[in-house]
Each structure stands twice: as C-alpha cells, then as structure tokens.
Amino acid sequence: MNLALRLGAVVFLLAVWQVVAWLKIWxxxxxxEPVAVWDQLLRTSTEGYxxxxxxxxxxxxxxxxxxxxxxxxxxxxxxxxxxxxVPVLRTLLGPLVTFVRTLPPLAYLxxxxxxxxxxxxPKVWLLLLAALPPVAVATADAVRGVHDDYLNAARSLGAxxxxxxxxxxxxxxxxxxxxxxxxxxxxAYTTVVAAETVNGVPxxxxxxxxxxxxxxxxxxxxxxxxxxxSGLLIDYLLQTLDRRLVPWRGRHI
Amino acid sequence: xxxxxLGAGESPGSAVVEAADPGVVIDPATxxxxxxxxxxxxxxxxxxxxxxALGPIDLVIPAGEFLTVVGPSGCGKSTLLSLVAGFxxxxxxxxxxxxxxxxxxxPSRGVVFQQxxxxxxxxxxxxxxxxxxxxxxxxxxERVAELLAMTGLENAARLKPYELSGGMRQRAAIARxxxxxxxxxxxxxxxxALDAFTRERMQEEIxxxxxSTGVTVLFITHDVTEAxxxxxxxxxxxxxxxRITLDARVGGDLREKVDAAIRDAASSRAGMAx
Numbered sequence: 001m002n003l004a005l006r007l008g009a010v011v012f013l014l015a016v017w018q019v020v021a022w023l024k025i026w027x028x029x030x031x032x033e034p035v036a037v038w039d040q041l042l043r044t045s046t047e048g049y050x051x052x053x054x055x056x057x058x059x060x061x062x063x064x065x066x067x068x069x070x071x072x073x074x075x076x077x078x079x080x081x082x083x084x085x086v087p088v089l090r091t092l093l094g095p096l097v098t099f100v101r102t103l104p105p106l107a108y109l110x111x112x113x114x115x116x117x118x119x120x121x122p123k124v125w126l127l128l129l130a131a132l133p134p135v136a137v138a139t140a141d142a143v144r145g146v147h148d149d150y151l152n153a154a155r156s157l158g159a160x161x162x163x164x165x166x167x168x169x170x171x172x173x174x175x176x177x178x179x180x181x182x183x184x185x186x187x188a189y190t191t192v193v194a195a196e197t198v199n200g201v202p203x204x205x206x207x208x209x210x211x212x213x214x215x216x217x218x219x220x221x222x223x224x225x226x227x228x229x230s231g232l233l234i235d236y237l238l239q240t241l242d243r244r245l246v247p248w249r250g251r252h253i
Numbered sequence: 254x255x256x257x258x259l260g261a262g263e264s265p266g267s268a269v270v271e272a273a274d275p276g277v278v279i280d281p282a283t284x285x286x287x288x289x290x291x292x293x294x295x296x297x298x299x300x301x302x303x304x305x306a307l308g309p310i311d312l313v314i315p316a317g318e319f320l321t322v323v324g325p326s327g328c329g330k331s332t333l334l335s336l337v338a339g340f341x342x343x344x345x346x347x348x349x350x351x352x353x354x355x356x357x358x359x360p361s362r363g364v365v366f367q368q369x370x371x372x373x374x375x376x377x378x379x380x381x382x383x384x385x386x387x388x389x390x391x392x393x394x395e396r397v398a399e400l401l402a403m404t405g406l407e408n409a410a411r412l413k414p415y416e417l418s419g420g421m422r423q424r425a426a427i428a429r430x431x432x433x434x435x436x437x438x439x440x441x442x443x444x445x446a447l448d449a450f451t452r453e454r455m456q457e458e459i460x461x462x463x464x465s466t467g468v469t470v471l472f473i474t475h476d477v478t479e480a481x482x483x484x485x486x487x488x489x490x491x492x493x494x495x496r497i498t499l500d501a502r503v504g505g506d507l508r509e510k511v512d513a514a515i516r517d518a519a520s521s522r523a524g525m526a527x
Contacts, residue, residue: 149370152340155358157384158433171374248373251415 032218037225040218049219050210052202058226060202064120064195065188068127072188073181076132080139080177081165090140097140101133105191109198118199123192130191131184138180142173175246182238189231290349291316291437291469292337297346298494299332305494307332309346312488312497314471316436319463321472321484329495330473334441337471338364351436360384363430363468365440369422371414377401377425378410384433400428403462420451427462437469444479456483 014034020026021033028036044054052060079097082089105126112122112129146169154168170177193205200206204223211219242249290313298308307329314320324330335341336348339358348355350362358364363384371380381400385393401407404424414422423443430438440459444452460483463470474480480487481503489499 147370148340149366149368150372152335152338152358153364153366153370153429154383155340156338156360156362156364157429158360158387159383168372171372174374246374248413248415251373 029215029217032221036218037221040216040222044207044219044222049207050201052207054207054222054226057202057204057207057223058230060206061192061196061204061227062230064123064127064203065185065192067124069131069181069185069188071124072128072131072184073135075128076135076180076184077139077170077177079132080136080180081143081170083136083140084143084173085165085169094140097133097136100129101137105130106194109194113198122198123195123200123203126195127188127191131188134183134187135177135180138176138183139173142176143169145176146172175249178238178242178245182235182242185234185238186231189227189234193227290314291318291351292471293349293352294333294336295347295349297336297343297348299329299336299341300344301332307336307492307495308343310495310497314437314469316469317467319460319470319472319483319485321474321480321487322490323474323477323480323487324490324492324495326475328490328492330475330490331441333490333495334364334439334471334473337437338362338439360433361435362437362439363433363435365423365426365430365438365443367442367445369414369419369426371422371425371429373414376411376413377406377417377428380414380425381428381432383429396432400432403431403465404428404458418451419447420455423447423455424458427459431462431466431468435468437471438463440470440472442473442475445474445476452479459483 017031018034021028021031025031040049041054043049044057046053048054048056079093083093083097084090108129109122109126112125116122116125150168150172151164154164159167192203193208196203196205197209200209204227208220208223211217211223292312292314294310294312296309296311298310299306310333322330322333332341336343337350337355339348339355339362342356350359355362371377372383375383378397378401381397382393385396388396397410401410404427406421406424406428409417409421409425414425417425427438427443443459444455447455456479459470459472462468472480472483474483484503486502487499488497488501490496491498
C-alpha cells in the first residue's frame with residue numbers, strides 16, 4: 001500500500017513533467033523531456049560524459065563525501081567530546097564551531113582552493129569542514145547532558161577517570177551523535193556539488209557544471225536526479241545504522 | 254503492614270527517643286562500635302552553594318547492619334548518601350569507610366539509584382560485569398552467573414535494559430552494584446519508582462540478599478513503613494540542614510515477632526470464641 005502510493009507519486013510527477021514538456025511552453029533547453037533525460041542516462045552510463053561514465057562521476061563524488069564525512073565525523077566527535085568535557089575548551093572553541101557552522105561552504109571554498117590547489121584536497125577539506133560542526137555540536141551537547149548517575153555508577157564500579165569518556169560518556173551520547181552524523185552527511189551531500197564547481201571532473205557536480213556550460217539541460221537534470229536518489233539511499237543506510245547502534249532510542253530506561 | 258512505632262513524630266528535634274516497645278532498643282547516635290564500623294561519619298557537614306544541606310552529623314554504621322534513613326524530601330538524606338558514596342566531599346568533618354577516609358567513589362561501596370541507571374548499550378550480563386573488568390574472563394563469567402542466579406535474572410542475561418520490566422531493571426541494578434563484592438551497599442530510594450506490588454516483592458528480596466551476602470546496607474527512603482520493615486536500625490533525618498532526630502535499633506526479627514504476636518493474639522481470641 002505504502003509502496004504503491006510512493007510509486008504512484010513518482011509516476012504522477014513524471015507524467016506532469018512529460019505533459020509540461022509536450023506543451024512546449026518553454027523550449028527544451030529549459031524543460032527537457034523525460035525521455036531525453038532517460039537517453040542521457042543510457043548514454044552517460046555507456047559512452048560517458050566529459051571523459052567519465054555516470055558511475056565514474058558518481059563514485060568520484062561518493063569517494064569525496066565518504067572521505068570528508070569520515071574525517072569530519074571523527075574530528076567532530078573528538079572536538080565535541082573535548083568541548084563538552086573541558087570547560088575552558090568550550091569557551092575557546094564553542095563560538096568558533098558555531099561560526100564555521102553558520103558559514104555557507106562556498107564562502108570558504110575560494111580560501112581552500114588558494115591553500116590546497118584544485119586537486120582532491122580542497123574538495124575533501126570543504127566536505128570535512130561542512131560535516132564537522134554538526135557532529136561536534138551534537139556531541140558536545142550530548143556529552144554535557146549525560147546524567148550524573150551514570151558517571152557516578154561507573155565510578156562506584158571501579159572505572160578509572162580516563163575510562164569514563166569512552167566507556168560511559170560516548171556510548172551515552174551515541175543517540176545524539178548518530179543524529180549529528182545524519183545531519184553531517186546531509187550537509188556534505190548538499191556541499192559536494194559546490195566543492196566540484198572548481199575542477200570537479202570526474203564528479204557529479206563537475207558533470208552538471210560542464211553540462212550547464214553547453215546548455216545540456218537533460219544532463220543537468222540527470223545529475224540532479226542521481227544526486228537526489230543516491231542521497232535517499234545513503235540516508236536509508238544511515239537509518240539502518242541508527243537502529244543497529246542505538247536500539248534504545250526513544251525508549252524509557 | 255505491622256511496623257513498630259518509633260515515635261519519630263512525637264518528639265521532633267530530640268537526638269534520642271526512648272521506646273516503650275521492648276523489641277526496639279535505642280542507641281545513642283554517637284555509639285561507637287569499636288573496630289567493626291563499616292562507615293563512620295565524624296562531625297560531617299555539607300554546605301551546598303552557601304546553603305547548609307547536612308549536619309553536623311556523627312554516625313557509626315557497624316558492619317553487617319541494615320540501616321534505613323528516613324526523612325521528608327529535601328532533608329539531606331540523599332546528600333548523606335552521596336557523601337558516603339564519595340560523589341561529593343564533606344564541607345567539614347570526615348567520612349571513613351572501613352577506617353579509611355573516603356576520597357571518592359569506589360567498588361567497596363556499591364550504589365543503587367532511584368532510577369536503575371543501567372547502561373542501555375550493554376546487556377544485563379554486560380551491566381553486571383561492568384565492575385568486574387579487572388577479573389580474568391572465566392572468573393568474571395562465573396561471578397556474573399552467580400549474581401544472575403541470586404537476583405533471579407538467569408533468563409534475562411542477554412536482554413537489554415529497555416526490554417526489562419521496572420522490577421527486573423532494579424534487580425539488575427542491585428546485581429550490578431553487588432558484583433564487585435562491596436562491603437557497603439548504598440541505596441537511594443531504590444524502590445520509589447516501582448508499583449506497590451513490585452516494591453513489596455523487592456523489599457523481601459533485598460532483605461534476603463542482605464542476609465545471604467552479609468553486606469552492610471545504607472538504605473534511604475521517605476517511606477516510614479519501608480524504613481521500619483527493612484532496617485535493623487532506623488535513623489530519622491530532619492532538615493535542611495539534615496540532622497539525626499532519631500536513632501533506633503530494631504531487633505532483626507522484630508517483624509517476625511510482631512507477626513507472631515499478632516497471630517498468637519488472633520488465635521487465642523479465636524480459641525476463646527469456640
């Protein structure tokens with residue numbers, strides 16, 4: 001029933017799109033036909049575009065997202081733990097994290113290009129900087145929110161001071177951290193296209209940008225759809241991870 | 254439920270109350286059980302943000318005692334427990350555990366909180382084994398199995414805390430606290446969040462565990478009946494700042510005596526009727 005409803009919605013959207021294209025209110029450069037996009041899907045998948053197949057572009061983007069998120073999430077957890085546990089660091093680093101978090105990634109892309117050139121480094125750095133703050137903020141808040149009873153219980157059971165952060169604080173904060181990771185991956189996803197506006201081929205963002213230069217709207221639309229669908233898939237994977245990691249989420253304990 | 258009248262309400266503020274009931278023996282608060290004190294508080298006070306919360310208090314808890322501390326909420330009884338646990342330092346005075354000053358929490362003093370506070374990412378076994386990490390694996394497994402049996406949780410070993418009922422959770426919390434063989438078990442209104450039936454059953458069980466393990470228990474409650482049914486000695490606290498207004502020793506079998514007395518009275522009356 002649910003699946004049927006979703007499929008129906010997709011078919012309906014496609015139909016509206018096809019009708020609008022047929023009516024030729026706007027030229028195909030503005031609204032390409034679904035069939036044209038489908039043709040581009042087949043062509044880019046086999047012959048490729050800008051020298052790489054669609055899968056090649058997608059993999060290059062995913063690689064950047066995965067790398068950027070890994071570094072960003074790792075750094076965010078460590079930073080959040082430090083900010084949450086050490087009051088001095090909270091005062092020093094808290095505003096900085098908020099500052100970076102409010103910046104649109106494009107604002108510091110130019111700086112990263114100056115620093116790291118136009119290879120992979122600035123792109124991974126950009127995604128890292130985009131992914132880190134949500135995780136750091138979520139971790140810091142969660143760490144501060146751990147109930148004293150848990151810490152006291154662990155100490156009474158003989159846990160050493162240096163064991164407390166990883167044996168009690170981090171696992172207690174896990175629900176919020178995983179939520180932070182989901183937000184971070186989403187931010188990294190929306191940022192990857194920006195990251196690939198400078199020398200982004202191979203990459204979905206680079207492909208879209210090249211296509212835009214030559215007014216190949218069908219390729220642009222194809223790129224958008226591929227980014228959206230792969231994003232959905234990744235969020236689904238993260239939801240599964242969430243259920244695995246924090247089965248106690250939302251339950252009274 | 255039969256409970257000895259300790260006269261707490263009749264003479265508030267007095268340090269020692271005489272009891273008419275021969276089953277209740279009164280001890281002065283400063284009674285010193287030479288050498289065998291599991292916990293000793295000497296002129297302990299605790300000030301929290303310029304507000305005196307507790308004391309000055311002198312208290313000796315001999316090893317093996319089941320001491321219940323009863324008082325209204327906010328009287329400082331939780332403060333007393335956290336000082337003994339080592340969660341907070343006294344503002345003045347000394348807390349001794351086994352003759353050694355308490356400087357922080359430690360496995361010689363197990364704690365059970367009002368909420369079970371089990372670690373939700375660990376199974377029941379994992380929670381019970383938390384304080385046994387320094388044991389070799391085989392010994393740890395054996396000890397965990399022992400505690401599962403003691404608390405009737407054999408079939409819940411692999412379950413996670415959120416899969417347990419309230420009573421089972423609190424039992425797992427007690428097992429976790431008892432696992433490192435603490436000399437003293439500190440319980441802060443542990444059954445306050447349970448329903449009446451479960452609470453009564455848990456009261457029976459904690460008495461059984463106390464008898465079988467020989468652990469010294471410091472049990473905080475705001476329920477007078479619970480205090481007098483469970484304890485071998487009851488102190489009443491009034492405050493803030495919390496002070497001992499009553500310190501009464503209860504015969505270990507007082508409850509059974511009272512039960513027996515009631516039974517006898519009932520049967521003799523029944524005998525007269527026939």
